[in-house]
Amino acid sequence: MSTEMIQLFKPWYDDREIEAVAEVLRSGWVGLGPKTAEFEKRFAQFSGAACCVGLNSCTAALDMAMRLLGVNHGDEVIVPTVTFVSTAHCIAYNLGTPIFADVNERTLDLDATDVARKIGPRTKAIIAVHYGGRPVDMDALKQVAGSIPIVEDCAHATGARYKGRSVGGLGAVGCFSFHAVKNLAMGEGGALTINDKQMAQRAKRLRWLGIDKGTWDRTALDKSYWWEYSVDEIGLKSHLNDVHAAIGLVQLAKLEEANRRRRAIVDAYRQAFADIPQIRMPAPDDADFESAWHLCEILAESRDELSVFLQERNISTGVHYKPIHLYRCYGNRPSLPVAEGLFPRMLSLPLHPGLTDEQVRYIIATLRRFYGK
Ligand SMILES: Cc1ncc(COP(=O)(O)O)c(C=O)c1O
Numbered sequence: 001m002s003t004e005m006i007q008l009f010k011p012w013y014d015d016r017e018i019e020a021v022a023e024v025l026r027s028g029w030v031g032l033g034p035k036t037a038e039f040e041k042r043f044a045q046f047s048g049a050a051c052c053v054g055l056n057s058c059t060a061a062l063d064m065a066m067r068l069l070g071v072n073h074g075d076e077v078i079v080p081t082v083t084f085v086s087t088a089h090c091i092a093y094n095l096g097t098p099i100f101a102d103v104n105e106r107t108l109d110l111d112a113t114d115v116a117r118k119i120g121p122r123t124k125a126i127i128a129v130h131y132g133g134r135p136v137d138m139d140a141l142k143q144v145a146g147s148i149p150i151v152e153d154c155a156h157a158t159g160a161r162y163k164g165r166s167v168g169g170l171g172a173v174g175c176f177s178f179h180a181v182k183n184l185a186m187g188e189g190g191a192l193t194i195n196d197k198q199m200a201q202r203a204k205r206l207r208w209l210g211i212d213k214g215t216w217d218r219t220a221l222d223k224s225y226w227w228e229y230s231v232d233e234i235g236l237k238s239h240l241n242d243v244h245a246a247i248g249l250v251q252l253a254k255l256e257e258a259n260r261r262r263r264a265i266v267d268a269y270r271q272a273f274a275d276i277p278q279i280r281m282p283a284p285d286d287a288d289f290e291s292a293w294h295l296c297e298i299l300a301e302s303r304d305e306l307s308v309f310l311q312e313r314n315i316s317t318g319v320h321y322k323p324i325h326l327y328r329c330y331g332n333r334p335s336l337p338v339a340e341g342l343f344p345r346m347l348s349l350p351l352h353p354g355l356t357d358e359q360v361r362y363i364i365a366t367l368r369r370f371y372g373k
Contacts, residue, residue, distance in 0.1 A: 006363065008316040009181035012251075012258050012353040020246040027242075032208070035242035039249055040191070043176075046252065047168035049193035051200035054240030055207055058155045058177030058190040062090035064206060064238070065151045065173040065192060066125070068199050071096040075124035080110040081323040081339045083129045087153050088324055096124065100325035102336040107283050108297065108346075109136045111338065116144045126150050130157035130167050132282060132320070133183070133292035138162055138170045151175065154193075156294035158184045159259045163288050168193040178244070181352075183259060183292050184251045186244040206235035261353040262293035265360055269296060269349060272364040276371050278302070280345075295320055299345040302370075307347060309370050315363055318348040 024030055036054045044052035055061050071077055073095040079088050081100040088098040102114040109131040126145050128136040133156045141150060149172035154160070157167045158176055168174030178189035194200050205212050212230045240248075251258075263285070273279045278301035285291055297320055300306050307317045323343055325333040350363060 003314070005314045005316060006350050006355070006359050007352070008318050008348060008350050010352045010354050011180055011185035012254065013185075013247075016250045016254075017247050020250050021243055024242050024246045030243050031241050032239045033242045035245040035249065036240045039240070039245040039252070042249065042252055043191055044193065046166065047174060047176075047193045048166045049169035049174060050195045051193070051197060053192045053194070053200055053203040053207065054245060055190040055192060056188055056238050056240060056244075057086075057179065058153070058175050059086040059090065060207070060236070060238035061175035061177075061190045061192040062086055062127070062151070062153065063093050063236075064203050065175055066090050066094040066096065067206060068173065068194075068203060069125050069149055069151070071124050074122060076120065076122040077124055078110075078115055078118050078126045080127075080129050080131070081325045081336050082108050082131060082321055082342075083153065083324060084155065084321060085324050085327065085329075086155075087127055087129055088330065091127075097122075098330065099123070100323075100330070100333055100336060102338045103131075103342075105338050105342070107134055108132065108339075108342065109134065110141065112137070112140045112144045114336075115141065119144070119148065123148055125172075127153050128171065129153040129155070130160055130292075132295035132297050133157045133160050134283060134285075135160050135162035135167050135170075135289055135291070137289075149173070155179075155182065157292045158182065159255050160292040161290040169195065173199075178248055178251075183262070183294055184248060184255055186240075186248045186251065189240050189244045189248060191240070206233070207237070207239040208235060209237055210235035258353040259292050262351055263291075265351055265355055266293050266296050268360050269298075269364065272368065273298075276368065276373060278371055279367075293351065296349045296351040298347055298349060299342060300347045301345065303345050303347050306367070306370050310363075310366060313366050315366060316350060319343075319346050320348050321346075 040052040071094045075096040077091045078099045082103045091098045104111045152171045152174045155177035174193035176191045178186040210231045280299040323339040
């Protein structure tokens with residue numbers, strides 16, 4: 001019996017993150033500044049996109065993506081129903097209508113066939129969620145989408161690769177989350193990746209109330225009067241700051257190692273549950289689909305009883321997600337049979353790089369015991 005609760009997620013920090021934060025605090029520049037710029041440069045290289053804009057969350061990045069693509073009143077944007085509500089809220093923020101699509105039975109990500117059925121004259125964009133960290137089949141989706149821009153919601157997928165290419169540079173815009181429990185964890189943070197340099201410049205203004213120069217740009221680079229700036233359109237205040245960016249730089253350097261450990265834990269679960277017919281493991285990686293393994297979402301018979309059994313033995317679990325078209329805020333939406341059918345069996349097992357081998361063995365043994373093994 002584990003005496004300590006085993007967390008579902010946990011950031012993987014050591015003295016390097018603590019030192020990085022201390023360095024920023026000592027420097028006296030804790031807002032939007034040089035660490036944010038450095039993170040943006042490194043993350044653009046990492047994701048393969050030409051530009052990266054640091055933001056305070058993936059929700060802000062998704063909202064920005066909608067704005068950049070011109071989503072407005074009367075426009076429809078297609079989203080999968082198995083996702084976090086941010087993926088659809090960002091459409092409503094911009095007065096558009098989310099059109100929910102069903103998910104692929106095996107991978108739980110956007111079902112391209114259902115997307116094809118839902119495309120209409122008002123479809124302005126499609127948001128593809130790389131669910132659990134596994135890349136969406138972007139080539140198949142692009143065939144269906146034609147000229148409609150695809151936004152990648154990469155909240156789960158930092159470090160994932162599709163046909164050898166990093167996610168975030170595969171569609172029109174990529175949106176990342178660096179929230180406390182994500183693969184690259186800053187506490188709070190996000191980024192938008194994009195190839196269009198003009199749109200990236202606009203995003204940099206819009207994250208800073210629409211002001212055309214950040215305080216850092218004004219002090220470090222600009223030779224005009226320090227107080228002078230223009231505001232041509234109204235933006236939010238949604239930029240990344242240097243404290244979080246400094247944590248992000250350390251986390252980025254550790255990301256491959258962290259994701260390797262995540263993959264090894266999922267492999268251990270997969271091997272250990274192979275003889276339990278009541279459990280279905282997530283789709284495995286192959287040459288084309290390399291997941292970042294943010295989630296280990298299993299489909300489990302007697303899910304509710306299992307989650308209580310694990311909780312009572314100090315193992316936290318979660319459910320990602322109740323299909324979001326069922327939430328009242330989106331009104332009455334037509335039924336999406338695959339997602340609704342799978343939801344009662346969905347369960348996320350603990351998955352983070354800091355899990356010890358002993359904890360993994362304990363989780364495996366406890367789950368096996370539940371099913372009488
Ligand atoms: C699929 C998905 N999209 C977007 C978000 C929003 O991310 P953030 O918390 O950084 O705003 C999340 C957060 O969990 C998510 O899981």
